Amino acid sequence: MDEMQQTYIRTHASRINNPEISQAQKQNCKWRIAEALDFQQKYTDFDRVNCSLTPAQEAEVMGIVAEVLTDD
Numbered sequence: 438m439d440e441m442q443q444t445y446i447r448t449h450a451s452r453i454n455n456p457e458i459s460q461a462q463k464q465n466c467k468w469r470i471a472e473a474l475d476f477q478q479k480y481t482d483f484d485r486v487n488c489s490l491t492p493a494q495e496a497e498v499m500g501i502v503a504e505v506l507t508d509d
Contacts, residue, residue, distance in 0.1 A: 438474075443505070446470050450502040464489075467498045474501070 438446070449466040452458050458466075468488045477483045480494060490498065 442473055445473055446501065447505050450505045453502055454506065467495060467502075470498050470501065474498075 449470050452466045453463050465488065468490060471483070471490055471494055472485075476490075476494060477485060480491070482491060483494065484490075
């Protein structure tokens with residue numbers, strides 16, 4: 438992961454933890470992180486049309502979010 442990608446992910450990860458952000462916005466942030474990490478290449482069921490994640494994809498994103506926010 439390059440520095441620009443880390444910054445992008447860190448920005449969206451911090452929004453996920455913001456209590457003032459709606460659940461829909463948080464889901465959008467998770468999806469954007471997944472897209473930035475090329476989930477479309479990794480998962481054949483990555484839904485670019487509905488911008489939704491499977492439970493496994495969401496769990497992976499949240500693991501990355503925790504890791505990125507721990508690095509701060």
